[in-house]
Amino acid sequence: MFVDKKTFKNDFKKKLMTLYAEDIDTSSKLHQYLALGSLIKEYASQGWMNTNNQYSRQARKQIYYFSMEFLIGRLLGSNILNLGIYDICKEGLYELNISLDELEELENDAGLGNGGLGRLAACFLDSMASLGIPGHGCGIRYGYGLFEQKIVNGYQVEIPDNWLRDGNVWEVRREDKAVIVKFGGEVTMNEKDGRLYFEHKNYEPVLAVPYDTPIIGYKNNTVNTMRLWSAETIDKDFDLDSFSKGQYSKAVEHKYSIESISQVLYPDDTRIDGKILRLKQQYFFVCAGLKSIVRSYKKTGRPMREIYKYVQVHINDTHPSVAIAEFMRILMDEELLSWDDAWSITTRVMAYTNHTILAEALEKWPIELFKKLLPRIFMIVSEINERFCKEVYEKYNDLEKVHKMAIVSDGFINMAYLAIVGSHSVNGVAKLHTEILKTRELHNFFEFYPKKFNNKTNGITHRRWLIKSNPNLASLITNTIGDKWIYSPERLIDLLKFAKDESFKEKLHDIKQKNKLKFTEMIQRKYNISVDPNSIFDVQVKRLHAYKRQLLNVFNILNLYYKLKENPNLNIVPRTFFFGAKAAPGYYLAKRTIKLINTVADIINNDSSVNEKLKVLFLENYSVSLAEKIIPCADVSEQISTTTKEASGTGNMKFMMNGAITIATLDGANVEIHEKVGDDNIVIFGMKKDEVIEYEKNKNYRAVDFYNSDARLKRIVDGLINGSLGVPKSEFEDIYKYLLANNDEFFVLKDFSDYVEAQDKINSLYSDKSKWLEMSAINIAHSGDFSSDNTIKNYAKEIWHIGPVNIRLKKN
Ligand code: 26W
Numbered sequence: 001m002f003v004d005k006k007t008f009k010n011d012f013k014k015k016l017m018t019l020y021a022e023d024i025d026t027s028s029k030l031h032q033y034l035a036l037g038s039l040i041k042e043y044a045s046q047g048w049m050n051t052n053n054q055y056s057r058q059a060r061k062q063i064y065y066f067s068m069e070f071l072i073g074r075l076l077g078s079n080i081l082n083l084g085i086y087d088i089c090k091e092g093l094y095e096l097n098i099s100l101d102e103l104e105e106l107e108n109d110a111g112l113g114n115g116g117l118g119r120l121a122a123c124f125l126d127s128m129a130s131l132g133i134p135g136h137g138c139g140i141r142y143g144y145g146l147f148e149q150k151i152v153n154g155y156q157v158e159i160p161d162n163w164l165r166d167g168n169v170w171e172v173r174r175e176d177k178a179v180i181v182k183f184g185g186e187v188t189m190n191e192k193d194g195r196l197y198f199e200h201k202n203y204e205p206v207l208a209v210p211y212d213t214p215i216i217g218y219k220n221n222t223v224n225t226m227r228l229w230s231a232e233t234i235d236k237d238f239d240l241d242s243f244s245k246g247q248y249s250k251a252v253e254h255k256y257s258i259e260s261i262s263q264v265l266y267p268d269d270t271r272i273d274g275k276i277l278r279l280k281q282q283y284f285f286v287c288a289g290l291k292s293i294v295r296s297y298k299k300t301g302r303p304m305r306e307i308y309k310y311v312q313v314h315i316n317d318t319h320p321s322v323a324i325a326e327f328m329r330i331l332m333d334e335e336l337l338s339w340d341d342a343w344s345i346t347t348r349v350m351a352y353t354n355h356t357i358l359a360e361a362l363e364k365w366p367i368e369l370f371k372k373l374l375p376r377i378f379m380i381v382s383e384i385n386e387r388f389c390k391e392v393y394e395k396y397n398d399l400e401k402v403h404k405m406a407i408v409s410d411g412f413i414n415m416a417y418l419a420i421v422g423s424h425s426v427n428g429v430a431k432l433h434t435e436i437l438k439t440r441e442l443h444n445f446f447e448f449y450p451k452k453f454n455n456k457t458n459g460i461t462h463r464r465w466l467i468k469s470n471p472n473l474a475s476l477i478t479n480t481i482g483d484k485w486i487y488s489p490e491r492l493i494d495l496l497k498f499a500k501d502e503s504f505k506e507k508l509h510d511i512k513q514k515n516k517l518k519f520t521e522m523i524q525r526k527y528n529i530s531v532d533p534n535s536i537f538d539v540q541v542k543r544l545h546a547y548k549r550q551l552l553n554v555f556n557i558l559n560l561y562y563k564l565k566e567n568p569n570l571n572i573v574p575r576t577f578f579f580g581a582k583a584a585p586g587y588y589l590a591k592r593t594i595k596l597i598n599t600v601a602d603i604i605n606n607d608s609s610v611n612e613k614l615k616v617l618f619l620e621n622y623s624v625s626l627a628e629k630i631i632p633c634a635d636v637s638e639q640i641s642t643t644t645k646e647a648s649g650t651g652n653m654k655f656m657m658n659g660a661i662t663i664a665t666l667d668g669a670n671v672e673i674h675e676k677v678g679d680d681n682i683v684i685f686g687m688k689k690d691e692v693i694e695y696e697k698n699k700n701y702r703a704v705d706f707y708n709s710d711a712r713l714k715r716i717v718d719g720l721i722n723g724s725l726g727v728p729k730s731e732f733e734d735i736y737k738y739l740l741a742n743n744d745e746f747f748v749l750k751d752f753s754d755y756v757e758a759q760d761k762i763n764s765l766y767s768d769k770s771k772w773l774e775m776s777a778i779n780i781a782h783s784g785d786f787s788s789d790n791t792i793k794n795y796a797k798e799i800w801h802i803g804p805v806n807i808r809l810k811k812n
Helices: 005-020 029-057 076-083 086-095 100-104 116-130 240-244 248-262 276-299 304-309 322-334 339-349 367-373 375-396 399-405 415-421 431-441 443-448 462-468 471-481 489-498 502-527 550-566 588-605 624-633 651-657 670-677 689-698 703-709 711-719 729-739 748-767 769-786 788-800
Strands: 062-066 070-073 110-112 135-140 145-152 155-161 179-183 186-192 195-201 204-216 223-232 311-316 350-353 364-366 412-414 425-428 453-455 536-541 575-580 614-619 636-639 661-664
Touching (some): 005 029, 029 100, 029 204, 029 223, 062 116, 070 116, 070 223, 070 624, 076 086, 076 100, 076 116, 076 204, 076 462, 086 100, 116 135, 116 204, 116 223, 116 311, 116 462, 116 788, 155 588, 179 276, 186 375, 195 375, 204 276, 223 248, 223 276, 240 248, 276 304, 276 311, 276 322, 276 367, 304 311, 304 339, 311 322, 311 788, 322 350, 322 375, 322 415, 350 415, 364 367, 367 375, 367 412, 375 399, 375 415, 399 443, 425 431, 425 788, 431 443, 431 689, 462 624, 462 651, 471 489, 489 769, 489 788, 536 624, 536 748, 550 575, 550 588, 550 614, 550 711, 550 748, 575 624, 588 614, 588 729, 624 651, 636 651, 651 661, 651 670, 651 769, 661 670, 661 769, 670 769, 703 711, 711 748, 748 769, 769 788
Parallel strands (some): 062 311, 135 223, 311 350, 425 453, 536 575, 536 636, 575 614, 636 661
Antiparallel strands (some): 070 110, 110 145, 145 155, 179 204, 364 412
16 A cells, blocks of 8 residues: 555544544654554555455455464564555654554554464465455454463462453454354254255354455555454343343353353463363364355355365365364255265365374363253264275275274264365475475375375464564665565575675675664563573573473583583683473473473573573563574574474574574475575584384383483483572472373483584584684575465465455545
8 A cells, every 4th residue: 555654644644533533742652652553554454345345246266274373473563564554654653753562562462373374374475465365264253262371479470461452443244244152952854755864953143343454465456355253142142041130140151151162262372182162162163154154145046066176175274174064064954955065165275284284282082061052063073984894894994004094983083083074175384394294194094095194394484574573684684685585585595695695695684683772672671680692592481381491401501510610711602591481271291390490590691600601591471572582683593392293383484584594404394494594503412313203103212311320411401400590399299200200202312412412513513603604694685485485375276276366456
């Protein structure tokens, strides 16, 4: 869109007045933020309408990305950027004595996701809109996002994330588009004219109200939609029946029980706990989403049998996989298609992405619970299962295989199997991950459906993670190689020519230092801790999980600390280790690890004999907006998961794009980063995939051997329980037991020595400034391949079979 500075300033002042009857001088910063957000949404609305109109007029195939999580973060800055009016707004506000940066800080993060999977969904929405691909999000409008983390006395404390407390300027409530979702009750079957009819009775109706948020493409007039559903009672505020009988508390209880469906995001990633509310959430948004898709499709007057030509539903992990059965229900029970027709349409519409191989994360629902909550859906899942098992039996004549592959077995419904059977495409999120799915975890299914399986390596939007979060680096790149990379991020490769250019490298260095300085000032203000901006910024930010091995990082820090104590003159570049990580509230070991990091930080930061060379900081409440601040400052990116366990990782790509050097295992997408930048520009350590697999197969890993044979390790591990960390023995006893008695599931002790060596290598590489900057430039140059634009182009071409739509500017 186009707006000049003068008009923008007038529009903004007018907004402040019409919304709050205030002017610049009398308004609060919060009102200024809200007024600006509301103005930006207004600027996007013409494009939003045009886009919708053009999509329906041209009958273009639409992608619906179904996800229980959208970790959007803040929208003000990225919306202004994508509209192409960032400088106008920034300067205009500056002339009004307002700092745009300051207003951006007032927006509450939309933290409607746990981590990688949710953030990926958000990057995908940005890429689809920016590429002009008609793709929309469908999910849940949680009243509370991922908890806010406070660190109190070293421990994590969770605080509800009331992100909507100041309102949400971006969303539009569309009550007129609400639908009803039915839970529980019974299903009766009648036969008429040789056809079975199913009637659902005595169900509990829940009103699903959509809230739409515009997803603005980068300077291309496209505005797609993220539609999030909120659960409400049908008769508005109370259960009127109870209310009129004077049972007030019962009346209110009913209201709360319904609303609870969309009230909170489950804060657990990777561990399912089979709570009925989670299944309710899944069916709730899936049913509402499909209803609204079918309703809009029917408006076009096209036959239902052709819906697969116009609609693709993408299932983000198994969480929305009830969609397969629900779509079958709609096609058969409501549209009266035969099973075979319904199945052929459903499988053409659905596609599924797997994001994890950790066994504890594979969703399985107990049959009884599922059946009671979703009686008709259960019937359909059972029928899908029976037909599938028959096919497997016919092919292999092997009952054991049938049992292994059954969707319904041993009292559970295996959602991953349902997702595979009911989709035309199954993809992993990095080459190694897909390989493991095909050869191991889902091998039987790969053999049965070889053509369904494919890889789509994850990506990140370079607009948020470079242009927006590191504007000085973006300008340097543009000044060096021109601006083609902005639309074609793979053109970042043109930077290779400058990797040895001293003047370019000097500028690259200055930018990193400036970012670091700004961050240290923030740390000083907020936490009253001084950090040396000339130290190496070594950063591990991600969810806390045993397989991500924050423990390994801490052990190396302790090792370094002990070394420095023994030899204060040890010649190392000063280093600051940053951690940021939320632990699932019920994940005991993860929470202990947070306490350990903070305990170690306390010791080191208060020991003046090492203080000049070593610092450790645990950053509270890691979130999208914090990531945007810390990633541009990082010198070293920690990607140290146990090989085979991290499906892809996306933080690794964000750091690389901002010029950090990765220290990594050959896991997930690290493998592909390594492939691109080569041995000289990444520091690889640790067990290889086959080694991990061998150990797991033979069950012959003995953690205690590593503990016994490495004095450094022994000292560190013993330190957990001998009081040397200045806390009671009981504090870290369980970590100690986890490592020794329970045999260290993720090979921390095994990889320790190699990791310490790799960290030494980082130290010496950094000492050669010119070499380090060359590596940094090479990493940035190759990072364009990890733009989610690239990923989405592959999804569009190989899974969805669609191309971009050119949205024309049209003024009404
Ligand atoms: C509680 C059930 C549950 C199970 C799994 C909740 C959430 C999950 C997700 C699959 C966890 C997740 O976020 N996986 C991450 O997905 C990213 C995007 O593909 C990958 O980059 C990460 O490697 C993967 O851990």
